[in-house]
Amino acid sequence: MRLVAQLEELLYHFQVRPDDETLRLKGWRIFIHEMKSVALGIKDNSPGSVYTPPTYREGERGEVFLVWADGRLSQAKVQAKPPEVKDPWIEELRGWRQAAYEDPEGGRIVKPAPLPLAAVEDERLEKILAGEDEVLFAQLERFLNEKPDKAKLQAQISAAWGYRHVRTSTGLAVTYQESQYGLSFSFDRLVGGGFAKRRLIEPEEWEDVWQNTLLHYEALQEFGPAPGSKTAVILAPAVAEEMLGQYILPNFSGQNVLERRSAFAKERFEQKEGVFAPEVSLEVDPLRPFEWGSYLVSPEGVPAERTVLVGKGALASPLLTVKDAGRWGASPTALPQGTSGLYLSHTREEDWERALQGVDDGVLVLSVLGLHTQDSVSGDYSLSAPQSLRILNGKFAGRVDVKVNGNFFKDLAHPAVRMAKTQRNVMPYLWVQSGMQSF
Amino acid sequence: MQQNELAILVDAILKKVAHGDGYVIVRAESRRERSLRLSNGRLERVATGGDEGLGVQVFTAQGVSGFASADVLSLETGLRLVERALSLAQRNERLGAKNNREIWKAKPLQAEVKNPARSFGEVPLAELQTRCLALHEGVRKAFPEAVWQSSFRQVEDSWCIGRSDGTRVSFTIPRAVLMHQGTVHQEGKSASTLVHRSGTDAQILGEEQTDHRLERKAAERAELARAVSTAPFLASGHYPLVIDYGLAKGLAHEAFGHAVESDHMQESVLGEQGKLKRGLKVARPSVHIMDGPLPGDWAYQPFSANGLPRETVRIVQNGILEAGLGDIFSAAEAGMAVSGAGRAESYAHVPLPRMSNIRLIVDEAAEFQESGTLMGDVRRMREVLLERGEIKAGEKTLLLLGYRGGQVNPKTGDFVFQCEGIVDLGDEDLRIYRPSIFSGKILSALQAIKLGVGAEAFDAIGTCGKGGQSVPSSGGSSRFIFLEVSDQVSLGGEG
Numbered sequence: 013m014r015l016v017a018q019l020e021e022l023l024y025h026f027q028v029r030p031d032d033e034t035l036r037l038k039g040w041r042i043f044i045h046e047m048k049s050v051a052l053g054i055k056d057n058s059p060g061s062v063y064t065p066p067t068y069r070e071g072e073r074g075e076v077f078l079v080w081a082d083g084r085l086s087q088a089k090v091q092a093k094p095p096e097v098k099d100p101w102i103e104e105l106r107g108w109r110q111a112a113y114e115d116p117e118g119g120r121i122v123k124p125a126p127l128p129l130a131a132v133e134d135e136r137l138e139k140i141l142a143g144e145d146e147v148l149f150a151q152l153e154r155f156l157n158e159k160p161d162k163a164k165l166q167a168q169i170s171a172a173w174g175y176r177h178v179r180t181s182t183g184l185a186v187t188y189q190e191s192q193y194g195l196s197f198s199f200d201r202l203v204g205g206g207f208a209k210r211r212l213i214e215p216e217e218w219e220d221v222w223q224n225t226l227l228h229y230e231a232l233q234e235f236g237p238a239p240g241s242k243t244a245v246i247l248a249p250a251v252a253e254e255m256l257g258q259y260i261l262p263n264f265s266g267q268n269v270l271e272r273r274s275a276f277a278k279e280r281f282e283q284k285e286g287v288f289a290p291e292v293s294l295e296v297d298p299l300r301p302f303e304w305g306s307y308l309v310s311p312e313g314v315p316a317e318r319t320v321l322v323g324k325g326a327l328a329s330p331l332l333t334v335k336d337a338g339r340w341g342a343s344p345t346a347l348p349q350g351t352s353g354l355y356l357s358h359t360r361e362e363d364w365e366r367a368l369q370g371v372d373d374g375v376l377v378l379s380v381l382g383l384h385t386q387d388s389v390s391g392d393y394s395l396s397a398p399q400s401l402r403i404l405n406g407k408f409a410g411r412v413d414v415k416v417n418g419n420f421f422k423d424l425a426h427p428a429v430r431m432a433k434t435q436r437n438v439m440p441y442l443w444v445q446s447g448m449q450s451f
Numbered sequence: 452m453q454q455n456e457l458a459i460l461v462d463a464i465l466k467k468v469a470h471g472d473g474y475v476i477v478r479a480e481s482r483r484e485r486s487l488r489l490s491n492g493r494l495e496r497v498a499t500g501g502d503e504g505l506g507v508q509v510f511t512a513q514g515v516s517g518f519a520s521a522d523v524l525s526l527e528t529g530l531r532l533v534e535r536a537l538s539l540a541q542r543n544e545r546l547g548a549k550n551n552r553e554i555w556k557a558k559p560l561q562a563e564v565k566n567p568a569r570s571f572g573e574v575p576l577a578e579l580q581t582r583c584l585a586l587h588e589g590v591r592k593a594f595p596e597a598v599w600q601s602s603f604r605q606v607e608d609s610w611c612i613g614r615s616d617g618t619r620v621s622f623t624i625p626r627a628v629l630m631h632q633g634t635v636h637q638e639g640k641s642a643s644t645l646v647h648r649s650g651t652d653a654q655i656l657g658e659e660q661t662d663h664r665l666e667r668k669a670a671e672r673a674e675l676a677r678a679v680s681t682a683p684f685l686a687s688g689h690y691p692l693v694i695d696y697g698l699a700k701g702l703a704h705e706a707f708g709h710a711v712e713s714d715h716m717q718e719s720v721l722g723e724q725g726k727l728k729r730g731l732k733v734a735r736p737s738v739h740i741m742d743g744p745l746p747g748d749w750a751y752q753p754f755s756a757n758g759l760p761r762e763t764v765r766i767v768q769n770g771i772l773e774a775g776l777g778d779i780f781s782a783a784e785a786g787m788a789v790s791g792a793g794r795a796e797s798y799a800h801v802p803l804p805r806m807s808n809i810r811l812i813v814d815e816a817a818e819f820q821e822s823g824t825l826m827g828d829v830r831r832m833r834e835v836l837l838e839r840g841e842i843k844a845g846e847k848t849l850l851l852l853g854y855r856g857g858q859v860n861p862k863t864g865d866f867v868f869q870c871e872g873i874v875d876l877g878d879e880d881l882r883i884y885r886p887s888i889f890s891g892k893i894l895s896a897l898q899a900i901k902l903g904v905g906a907e908a909f910d911a912i913g914t915c916g917k918g919g920q921s922v923p924s925s926g927g928s929s930r931f932i933f934l935e936v937s938d939q940v941s942l943g944g945e946g
Contacts, residue, residue, distance in 0.1 A: 056717045060548035062516055062780045062801075063714055063918075065508070066539035068532075069799055071522040073502075089500025094525035111485065111576045113497040149546060164718060201718060201862050271490055272598045273634040275641055382888055385856035385869030389634055389641040390680070394887040394943035396867045398860070413865075415687065415888065417943060449687050 015072045015092045016044040016177040016187075022101045023076070027181055035109055036081040039121040039181040043311035044074035044090075047174035048141045052152050054167040054197075057159070059152055064168070074177075075311070076108070079119045084112035118335045122313045122344070124184040130308055130316060131301040133173075134211035137191035141173040147212070155197060158222070160229060166204075167197035171212075176307075184313045192304065199229045202399050203378055206250070208352070211302040220436050227408070228378060228401060236402030236410025238450040244374035245416055245446040246403075249439035254383050255393075256439075257351040259420040260294065262388040264321055266336035266345075275389050275421065276327060278340070284326045288424040291359040294322040296331070296346040298353050303438065305353025312344065319345040324359075325425075356440060358431035364441050367432035374403035375414060375448065376441075391421035393446075418446035452481040452503060452524050454566070457611035458621045464505075464529035470615045472512030473540075474554055475533060477613045478756060479505050479524060480798040483571065486604040487579060489587040494580060495600075505529050506798035509536035514552035515544040520799040553779050557759060557789075559616045564753045567746060568625030568651040571607045579603065582656040583629075589663065590631045593670040596677065597633035604628050605653055612758040620754040625651040626923065628749070628912070629659060631669040635677045642680035644672040644853065644871055649749045649912050671825035672853060672871065678883045679872040685884040689941050690849045691842060692889070692934040693832065693904075697854035698870060699928035700911035703740055703811040705857040706866040706893040707733075709917065711766055711775040712792065712804040716785035720864035720893065721772060726786030731772040734897040737814035740767040742776060742926075744807045749912040750925040752794060755779075756802035759791035767897075778804040796920035803918045809926035813903035816929055821905070825852075826881070832931055833876045835904060841933060848876040849942060850931075851889055854911065864893045873942070887943025895939030905930025 023040040030036045053064025060066055073091035080086070086108040093100040140148060148169050159165045172192040179185050193212050198204030205225035207213050213221075247255065268274040269281065276287065288294075298307050298316035307316050312334045320328045329345055330336075337344040348354040380395040398413040423429065423444040431440035452460070457479040464477050483501035487494065504522035507529065517539025519532040574582070587601040604627065611621040630647040648655055648665040659665050694702065709715060716722035721731070743763025744751045755761055757779050764774050775785060778793035781804065793802035817835050822828050829850060833842075842848040853871030860866075873884040909927035934940065 055714075058549040059546050060515065060517075060543035062549075062551040063803060065516040065518045065548075065801065066543050067517075067801065068519040068535050068539060069521070071504070071799075073522055075500075085497075087496060087498045089498065089502070091502065091504075091522045094523055094528070096525065107499060111497050111499045113494045113580060115494060115496075118495075149542065152546065201860065267490075267495075271600070272636065273600065273643070381858045381860065381865060381890070382856070382867035382869055384858070385867070385888075387641075387643060387855075387886070389643050392885065394869075396865060396888055396890040398863060398865045415890070415941075415943060417684070417687075417887070 015090065016042060016179060018101060019076060019090065020179050022105065023181070026105065035105055037078055037181070038081050038083070039079035039119065041077040041121055041181070041313060042074065042177070042179040044072065044177040045174065046072045046177070047172055049170060049172035050141060050145060050148065051168060051170035052148055054152065054155060054165055057156070057165050059156060078108060079121065080109065080112055083119060085115050085118050086112045117339055120334050120338055121180050121182050122334055123182045125315050127186065127308050127315050128299055128317065130299045130306050132191070132210050132306050132308065133189040134191045134193070134302065136212045137171050137193055138173045140171045151195070160199060160226065163199035163229065164201070165197060165199060166201060167195070169195045178309055178311065178313050180313050186309050188308050199225070203228045203232055208304045209302050210304060210306060217436060231401050231408035232399060232411045234410040236412050237404070239375050239402065239412060239414065239448055240373065242373060243448065244371060245444050245448055246374055246376050247442040247444055248376055248378050249437040249441060251377050251380055252356065252442040253351050253439045254380070255420050256354055256356060258383050258386055259388055259391055260354065261348070261351065264330045266330040266332040266340055269330045270336060270339055273389065275391055281327045281330060284328065286325045287327055287421065288322055288325040289427055289429045290325040292322065292325050292424055292429060293320065293357050295320045295355050296348050296353050297355055298346045303353065305349045310347055314344045317346055355438060356431070358429070358440065361440065362430070362432040364432040364434045367441070368403065369406035371403045372405055375412060376401040376403055377416060391419045393418055393420060412450055414448050414450045416446040416448050418444060454609040454611065454621050454623050457481060457609060458619055460524060460526065460529065461611045461613035461619060463526050464533070465613050465615065467526070467530055468533050473537070474510040474615045476508045476554070476757060477505065477529065478798045479611045480609065481524065482606060482608040484604065484606040485576065487583045487602065489583055489601045491598065492588060492591060494584065497576065497580065502797060504798045505532055507532040507536045508801070509533060509540050510554065511540045511544050513544060514550040515548045516540050517543055518801055551780050553783060554757065557616065557757070557779050559618045560620055560758060560760070561618065562620045562754070564622040566607070566623035566625055569654065571605070574653040579653060579656070582660065586629065586656065586659055586666070589666045590669045593666050594633065594673040597635045597673040600632045602630050603656065612754065612756060614758050618758040620758045622753050624751055626749060627652050627655050629655055629665060631665060633669060633673040633676065635673055635680055637677050637680045640680040642676040644669070644676045646672055647912065649910065651747050675825065675852065675872045675883070679885055682883045682885050685849070685873060685887055685942055687887070687941060687943055689936050689938050690847050691936045693848065693850040693876060694932050694934065695852055696908045696927040696930055697911040698851055698868060699811045699932045700809065700926035701854045701857045701868050702896060703809045703926055703928070704806055704915070704924055705859040705868065706896055707740060708742060708776065708806040708809045709859055710861045710864070710893060713775055713777040713781040713785035713787055714804050715861045718862040720861060722785070725784060727775045728772060729786065732770055733767055733772050733894055734770040734900055736770045738767060738770050738897065738900050739765065739812040740809065741765045741812065742806050742809040745909065748808050748925050750807045750923045752807055755791035755793040756795040757793045759789065761791040761807060764790045776804050776806060778802065794922050796922050800920050803920070805915055805917055805922060806924055808909055810909050811928040811932065812907070813900060813929060813932065815901070816903035819905035819930060829874055829881060832904060833881070836876060836933065841902065842877060844877060844879065846877045850874040850876050856913070859893065866890060866893050866896065889942055891937065891940035895937045896934065899934040899937040899940055900932055901935050902933040903929030904933060
């Protein structure tokens with residue numbers, strides 16, 4: 013709390029009665045993240061190895077955004093300073109002024125607006141960070157006790173708790189508590205599972221993610237028959253999420269659309285052009301309880317609200333920051349945190365267990381290598397997927413090493429696009445039209 | 452905080468700590484940076500800032516560790532972190548964590564490497580803005596059909612690492628990079644390109660204003676991107692390949708370097724029962740791979756994050772696997788020498804063995820005079836390979852241009868890379884294809900390396916993402932590397 017209070021006092025002072033007129037501020041915004049976290053790990057079946065020791069981390073940092081009296085702008089990263097430092101910020105302020113730049117479209121500070129309700133804090137995680145961390149060590153031991161005998165286990169469990177502070181010269185003063193919990197693990201570095209929310213995992217969720225990963229691991233132990241030309245390609249939820257990160261986020265960035273660095277031009281949004289199959293929708297929803305990507309107010313002071321990016325296959329809105337919203341002539345939108353908070357859906361989503369039983373000839377792609385190297389704008393992909401599961405007559409039938417090639421936008425636009433979900437996953441299993449070669 | 456101030460703070464913390472039978476490593480880091488982003492002829496963002504803090508790793512007498520970090524540089528914070536890390540180490544010991552007392556064997560070292568760059572703020576921000584705007588305008592004029600985004604980033608990263616044995620090493624790493632990213636739209640299709648120029652300080656802007664090297668490269672790559680956007684896909688298969696030195700750096704880094712890091716030996720395809728397969732023939736006798744810091748380089752680091760000298764390692768000599776990249780904690784177990792390979796993204800991260808500048812060197816090298824243009828070089832390359840009888844006209848030999856990144860599974864030896872475009876050197880008209888994944892088994896790729904073409908260049912830069920951290924990496928090879936066809940190395944496929 014100390015950092016945000018120091019900065020608020022400083023910036024208010026230089027807005028109202030600056031000691032030096034060249035440092036007079038017209039507006040400002042502060043975003044501070046105050047956080048404590050603890051993480052435990054297992055490397056090659058060894059808990060707390062020298063590379064994965066129990067780790068504690070604390071920090072208080074963020075960013076200031078300044079609009080000077082002459083309309084120039086400054087942005088700077090800030091972090092807490094030692095208490096013994098006298099007048100820590102005056103020299104910084106002079107430095108920020110030297111870094112000021114002109115951007116006539118970038119100087120808007122939003123006005124306060126009512127905040128939504130969204131559950132983003134789990135008190136159990138606050139207790140863990142206060143020292144009651146036995147639950148995490150117990151989870152680590154459970155990993156070791158229950159892993160398959162021959163498997164090399166890698167795992168990480170982390171918990172975080174803290175505050176987010178947003179202050180603006182327009183009168184917004186928000187502080188709220190938030191928490192995060194994540195676990196991830198893999199067997200033989202070949203197949204893994206994970207969980208990430210703003211609350212502790214529940215026992216049934218643990219069981220679900222563990223059993224599902226075991227099932228895949230066991231099925232990968234034998235080689236399966238090579239796929240054919242009519243074999244269906246299904247992306248596991250983790251892969252579908254990675255695809256969204258690689259192809260959706262950059263192409264729906266308002267700045268990229270406005271500056272023609274996106275696959276979608278502004279006019280196509282204005283015309284609500286159909287780009288995906290009519291059954292497909294895509295939205296950002298920061299209000300879902302305890303989801304990793306949920307929040308109350310953005311670092312720019314924009315209250316969280318649901319934003320539809322693609323509705324029934326048609327372009328609806330890009331992702332708009334305050335500046336881009338001004339350029340677009342619209343209101344700022346919700347913003348995902350990475351792919352967290354981004355939700356892909358189909359009007360006829362199936363239950364995965366039932367859908368799997370109906371797959372006579374398929375390949376489930378559990379992971380891909382090299383997705384981050386693909387050209388986001390074109391939508392094209394050409395990926396290696398050496399850990400894929402053959403599906404025959406509704407059952408897993410061994411491991412196959414395949415390469416998949418296609419275009420993600422065409423996959424989502426294809427009339428045969430299908431999605432299936434489990435209760436646990438917010439991201440679907442996704443049927444795509446990839447070309448496939450096996451090796 | 453300056454480098455000498457970091458050393459004073461680390462000293463003060465270690466003097467106040469009761470070491471007992473345990474062991475403490477303190478890492479203090481102070482990084483400052485400034486960055487500019489320009490788009491469509493205007494400044495989009497100018498940002499200043501940095502990051503500084505302390506990371507403390509404490510070992511119990513048995514060699515079990517805990518780690519704590521905070522983003523404040525102060526004695527009080529340091530002492531509190533030592534207590535917290537010790538408490539975690541003790542809890543870790545009760546969990547049955549594996550002991551590791553290797554750090555006790557490290558030799559004490561006191562050393563200091565001064566910042567080799569010019570003063571961080573020598574070029575004022577206002578001047579930086581003017582220069583960057585001029586360079587951004589230059590690339591826009593050089594290829595107006597593309598949408599350009601330019602950025603400049605300058606970092607000064609100071610470290611001090613202290614240990615219970617009296618070790619104090621401190622150093623400052625300066626880095627600067629100018630980048631142009633272009634997006635080309637053609638017949639409803641798009642493709643993009645990214646080029647960069649790196650150095651130690653803002654002087655690279657002046658150099659670029661003088662020689663326009665990056666601007667020319669950007670325009671040529673944008674032209675390639677335009678051709679690529681409407682080009683056909685290549686049928687998947689196995690082909691003779693030529694890769695540029697950026698891809699060669701990627702190959703050496705992703706496909707080989709990671710597999711010889713000491714913490715990977717338990718599952719690496721280049722390990723056997725946890726030990727490096729020293730003596731394994733991995734390539735032709737003319738092929739060598741080495742890794743080590745180069746002063747002024749993007750990935751330069753004179754000492755490891757554990758306070759040991761960073762050594763240059765000859766990983767492969769005459770085609771034989773000779774050595775690995777070992778940090779103090781796992782080198783002995785992995786059957787390799789300690790080479791000070793531990794690096795960390797920041798004070799808040801636990802160091803891991805990783806590469807610095809990795810070089811792929813081929814003794815058998817064909818002479819090659821650069822033409823000054825990309826496609827001119829490509830044509831000369833074709834002529835050189837035809838003259839040497841390495842390729843035949845009419846038979847596909849594919850040149851992969853522009854490294855977009857890669858990934859490897861060290862356990863299985865599978866690697867993938869992506870490039871910006873492909874040119875068929877077997878075709879008189881130098882037909883262009885869309886990029887497709889370059890993948891295969893790492894040993895097969897190394898064994899396929901036959902020839903280097905042109906002068907060596909080791910300034911291909913990137914960021915290594917091992918362990919979820921982001922650490923600068925670099926490397927290179929001859930200007931081009933020729934790989935014979937291999938049935939374990941393939942190019943992607945049709946969409």
